[in-house]
Amino acid sequence: MTKDKIHSAQILLCDSVFAPRQKTGHDVTIPSSLKCCRETGRIDAFRLQWKKGDPNPPHVFWDSDVAKVLEGMAEMLMIHPDPAMEKELDELVDLIVSAQQDDGYLNVHFTVVEPEKRWSNLGDWHELYCAGHLIEAAVAHFQATGSRKFLEAMCRYADYIASAFGPAPGQKRGYPGHEEIELALVKLYRATGEKRYLNLAKFFIDERGAAPNYFLETEKSLAPEQLPNRQAHKPVREQEQAVGHAVRAVYLYCGMVDVAVETGDSTLLDAAIRLFDNLSQRRMYITGGIGSTSIGEAFTVDFGLPNDTAYAESCAAIGLAFFAKRLLDVTKEGKYADVLERVLYNNGLSGISLIGDEFFYANLLEVNDATHEHGVTCKKRQKWFGCSCCPTNYCRFLPQLGMLCCKAGEKYLRIDIPAAARISNDAYDVRIDGNYPYDGNITVTIARGGAFTLALRIPGWCANWSVELNGVAADKVLEASYLKMTREWKSGDRVTLKLEMKPEVIYPHPEIAADAGKAAIQRGPLVYCLESVDNPGVSLPNVILPSVPEFHLGKASGLPEDTVAIRCRAKEETSSSDALYRNTPPECHDVDLCFIPYALWQNRGESSMQVFVRVTPEKS
Numbered sequence: 286m287t288k289d290k291i292h293s294a295q296i297l298l299c300d301s302v303f304a305p306r307q308k309t310g311h312d313v314t315i316p317s318s319l320k321c322c323r324e325t326g327r328i329d330a331f332r333l334q335w336k337k338g339d340p341n342p343p344h345v346f347w348d349s350d351v352a353k354v355l356e357g358m359a360e361m362l363m364i365h366p367d368p369a370m371e372k373e374l375d376e377l378v379d380l381i382v383s384a385q386q387d388d389g390y391l392n393v394h395f396t397v398v399e400p401e402k403r404w405s406n407l408g409d410w411h412e413l414y415c416a417g418h419l420i421e422a423a424v425a426h427f428q429a430t431g432s433r434k435f436l437e438a439m440c441r442y443a444d445y446i447a448s449a450f451g452p453a454p455g456q457k458r459g460y461p462g463h464e465e466i467e468l469a470l471v472k473l474y475r476a477t478g479e480k481r482y483l484n485l486a487k488f489f490i491d492e493r494g495a496a497p498n499y500f501l502e503t504e505k506s507l508a509p510e511q512l513p514n515r516q517a518h519k520p521v522r523e524q525e526q527a528v529g530h531a532v533r534a535v536y537l538y539c540g541m542v543d544v545a546v547e548t549g550d551s552t553l554l555d556a557a558i559r560l561f562d563n564l565s566q567r568r569m570y571i572t573g574g575i576g577s578t579s580i581g582e583a584f585t586v587d588f589g590l591p592n593d594t595a596y597a598e599s600c601a602a603i604g605l606a607f608f609a610k611r612l613l614d615v616t617k618e619g620k621y622a623d624v625l626e627r628v629l630y631n632n633g634l635s636g637i638s639l640i641g642d643e644f645f646y647a648n649l650l651e652v653n654d655a656t657h658e659h660g661v662t663c664k665k666r667q668k669w670f671g672c673s674c675c676p677t678n679y680c681r682f683l684p685q686l687g688m689l690c691c692k693a694g695e696k697y698l699r700i701d702i703p704a705a706a707r708i709s710n711d712a713y714d715v716r717i718d719g720n721y722p723y724d725g726n727i728t729v730t731i732a733r734g735g736a737f738t739l740a741l742r743i744p745g746w747c748a749n750w751s752v753e754l755n756g757v758a759a760d761k762v763l764e765a766s767y768l769k770m771t772r773e774w775k776s777g778d779r780v781t782l783k784l785e786m787k788p789e790v791i792y793p794h795p796e797i798a799a800d801a802g803k804a805a806i807q808r809g810p811l812v813y814c815l816e817s818v819d820n821p822g823v824s825l826p827n828v829i830l831p832s833v834p835e836f837h838l839g840k841a842s843g844l845p846e847d848t849v850a851i852r853c854r855a856k857e858e859t860s861s862s863d864a865l866y867r868n869t870p871p872e873c874h875d876v877d878l879c880f881i882p883y884a885l886w887q888n889r890g891e892s893s894m895q896v897f898v899r900v901t902p903e904k905s
Contacts, residue, residue: 423438650896
């Protein structure tokens with residue numbers, strides 16, 4: 286490497302859940318996604334050799350797929366140095382930069398396929414979305430390698446966009462139909478210090494939904510009923526519910542938080558918090574999934590959370606994790622960490638196989654022989670998709686898992702998710718040990734001390750806990766769900782945290798019609814499910830749990846060694862009659878059930894699965 290890397294705190298995971306996923310991301314997910322990008326023409330498209338009449342014209346969103354893989358490579362290099370990957374990344378960056386036009390514009394489709402339609406349909410097409418992902422990739426490349434060539438190319442692109450969009454005469458007062466560039470521009474501002482990029486991000490956010498509505502009255506690309514799907518039905522500060530396309534929504538909300546932080550705009554931050562509360566309290570699955578219909582990949586209504594037709598797109602979970610992390614960093618309130626943790630350990634990882642090269646686009650909570658999505662069985666992950674946003678998103682998501690678990694500053698260390706890790710910077714070196722999330726015993730050891738504040742989150746799911754400092758019981762006063770210890774730490778100091786972790790029956794809000802009379806099983810941050818592989822011969826929809834099940838912990842066959850399964854006795858309804866309807870109740874017999882972590886289902890062959898199961902009502 287010829288350039289200095291840009292370093293901050295180093296967070297190296299060494300737990301049994303996230304760390305193996307990061308290794309698989311390096312060894313399998315990124316290489317397989319690169320291979321698919323090559324085979325489908327996405328990478329060669331940047332050579333600008335496609336001509337009219339040729340097959341396989343570059344699509345409007347292809348640039349974003351490649352950009353996410355490149356961002357993933359850069360993020361991976363920051364935790365896993367790899368000269369071969371760095372060389373390949375450098376070559377790909379050169380190829381992408383070579384496709385940039387003289388005016389700074391960089392989009393393959395609108396350079397070779399429809400150059401006359403540049404910026405003509407922001408509502409439906411993905412120019413600004415692709416630009417955002419390219420900018421994010423360039424910032425990550427700069428942070429990982431110190432090289433400025435990709436960064437400077439994206440500065441030229443952002444400068445061109447700033448000349449085309451804005452409130453001045455002759456500029457377009459438009460904004461992206463698929464949000465993403467807003468948060469990317471703030472990243473570019475933070476990397477360069479150039480305030481014009483922050484101003485452009487603010488313009489896109491402030492202009493969204495304002496009158497006259499750009500999509501309706503200027504561009505005329507959308508009908509009024511389509512505006513909520515792009516979060517353009519009203520100005521963002523007036524929005525009270527999470528609506529429309531779930532991925533677009535959470536990317537927008539991330540940008541809102543970023544702009545609010547950098548500009549001190551409390552009204553914008555309040556709007557983001559209000560939208561998060563609606564999303565997490567009325568429109569989120571127990572797995573952390575969001576988006577409850579495939580029609581528009583969207584939110585629907587409060588408590589509209591069907592299980593077998595859920596969408597819960599993998600990209601939406603990733604976006605929600607980024608959104609929750611931003612609000613956590615701003616407010617330092619544990620409720621955002623609770624949602625972040627729910628996403629990471631459940632929907633965030635269910636979308637990718639343990640092998641690392643098979644994916645769910647939608648993450649349902651109930652799957653059987655009749656469950657299909659776009660004509661494809663939901664009982665098996667797919668290698669790739671025509672719209673491959675989810676596979677490529679995992680390339681950049683997995684390397685960032687450590688960053689999502691804690692916040693390491695010069696004078697503080699906030700541990701949000703106590704996965705085993707080594708965290709170091711110029712001020713301290715700290716080791717987290719334990720087998721979280723399968724065990725609640727966590728030890729934080731100071732390997733190199735200093736004066737700083739250690740903040741430990743007590744999860745919302747934990748009712749009983751204890752903490753010791755060097756073997757002596759410590760004060761249990763919490764501030765926004767965090768236990769804070771400020772001191773001059775010495776090498777060898779040890780904090781021991783014990784979180785009681787037991788299987789629990791979790792009952793849904795009674796307004797969730799799809800879950801009436803049902804409940805889910807959760808242990809610690811993990812949501813569990815029944816999978817047909819572990820329960821052969823059992824009709825999962827016909828299972829009825831006792832109101833107070835007797836749970837036992839055990840092993841799960843064919844899953845990672847540390848995986849904890851939950852077993853219990855229950856009833857299964859059966860019928861000795863072939864009648865479709867009858868005037869006698871069904872028969873019941875005893876069955877032994879095995880629940881596994883939801884994120885791990887469908888790793889042992891095609892199977893059926895169910896999160897919510899029926900429960901015998903408690904006697905009043």
